[in-house]
Structure formats: structure tokens, C-alpha cells
Amino acid sequence: MDDREQDRRDRDPEGRARNARPRDGLGRPLPYGAEGVARQPEGVERTGDETVYEAQRLLDAGMPFHAHEVFEDAWKSGPEAERALWRGLAQLAVGLTHAARGNRSGGSTLLRRGAAGLAAYGDARPYGIAVTELTAWAKELAGRVERRQEPVPAAASAPRLRGRAEAAGPDAADSVR
Numbered sequence: 583m584d585d586r587e588q589d590r591r592d593r594d595p596e597g598r599a600r601n602a603r604p605r606d607g608l609g610r611p612l613p614y615g616a617e618g619v620a621r622q623p624e625g626v627e628r629t630g631d632e633t634v635y636e637a638q639r640l641l642d643a644g645m646p647f648h649a650h651e652v653f654e655d656a657w658k659s660g661p662e663a664e665r666a667l668w669r670g671l672a673q674l675a676v677g678l679t680h681a682a683r684g685n686r687s688g689g690s691t692l693l694r695r696g697a698a699g700l701a702a703y704g705d706a707r708p709y710g711i712a713v714t715e716l717t718a719w720a721k722e723l724a725g726r727v728e729r730r731q732e733p734v735p736a737a738a739s740a741p742r743l744r745g746r747a748e749a750a751g752p753d754a755a756d757s758v759r
Contacts, residue, residue: 608682608736609647622651627659630709633668634743637675644737646682650675667708670699674720674741681727682736689734693724712745 592602603611604618612618628636633656640649650672657668673696681689697720703713719741727734 605647607643607645607647608679609650610683619645619648622648622655624651624655625659626652626655628652628656630656630660630664634709634711637671638743641675641678641740641743642737644682644735644740646675646678646736646740650679664708666699666702667711670696671711671743672696673699674716677720678723678734678736678739678741681723681734681739684733686727686730689727690724693720693727697721697724710744712743715745716741716743 601611603614604616605621606612607619622640633652637649637652640646640652653668653672653675657665657672660668673692675696677689677692677694677696679689680692683689697717700713700717700720705714707713723734723739
């Protein structure tokens with residue numbers, strides 16, 4: 583790439599290449615100048631409970647791509663022992679993103695991959711996350727995605743991370759570490 587091409591690339595304040603195009607609620611790029619939804623800030627360090635609370639808020643709003651970014655922050659900044667948890671959850675969120683975009687193959691593959699990654703947690707409830715219910719949800723949705731011809735509705739298809747007895751806020755969860 584020559585200097586002229588490099589100068590035209592979108593850059594963040596630190597000079598790293600970063601696409602500045604606005605995005606829709608499913609993370610798809612929109613034309614420059616279009617009104618998009620606010621992006622999730624990157625590199626935010628949250629507690630596990632805050633991560634679950636923020637991701638659930640975004641999933642409920644039909645923004646699984648943004649929830650994926652929240653899980654990705656936890657995956658990258660959290661303790662090594664928790665990385666498989668956050669990676670599995672990120673894969674579920676991006677699987678739902680692909681399913682909502684109409685990408686049946688990518689959606690079902692990532693939903694199944696995320697469920698497989700979470701399977702190691704068995705009946706455990708790290709940060710109150712209902713792992714067993716969540717893996718069942720992912721497998722069921724993957725099967726529906728494979729059979730559907732149209733995208734799934736993101737908000738209506740979103741999982742309850744803490745199951746039916748979800749806590750009200752980021753500090754209300756019964757954390758299991």
C-alpha cells in the first residue's frame with residue numbers, strides 16, 4: 583500500500599486502522615454519512631456481572647453484534663481461567679448476529695461452536711449464567727436457522743443469559759467463580 587492509500591484509511595486516535603463507517607444494529611456497515619447506531623467502545627474492562635448485564639441489555643435490544651463486542655472485551659481482558667466462557671458467549675452472540683442477517687451457515691456454525699465451548703461448564707453458573715439452558719437455546723436456534731429461509735428476528739430470538747430467574751442489575755447476580 584502506498585502512502586496515499588494509507589492516508590485515506592480510517593484511523594483511530596492512536597493511528598490504528600479502524601473503519602469509521604456507521605453500522606446498523608446488526609453491525610453491518612452503512613454508507614458514510616448515514617445515521618447508524620452507536621458502537622460499543624472497545625477495550626472496556628468490566629466485572630463479570632457488569633459484562634453479563636450489558637450484554638443482556640444489548641441482546642434484548644436486538645443488537646447481538648454489540649453484545650459480542652462486550653463479550654470479546656471480557657475474553658481479551660479477563661482472567662485466563664474465564665476466557666473460554668467469554669469466547670463461547672461471544673460466539674453465541676455473533677452466531678445470532680449471522681442468523682439475524684440471514685447467513686444460515688455462519689449462524690448455525692457459530693451457535694453450535696459457542697455451545698460446544700460452553701459445554702465444559704456443565705451445570706455450573708459462572709456469574710449466574712444458566713449454561714445448560716443457554717447451550718440448549720443455542721442448539722435449538724441453530725436447528726431452526728438451518729431450516730429457515732429468512733433471517734431470525736434478533737431481539738425475539740435473544741437468549742436469557744441468566745435463565746428465567748435473571749437478576750435485575752449488574753450487582754444483583756449470584757456470582758460463581
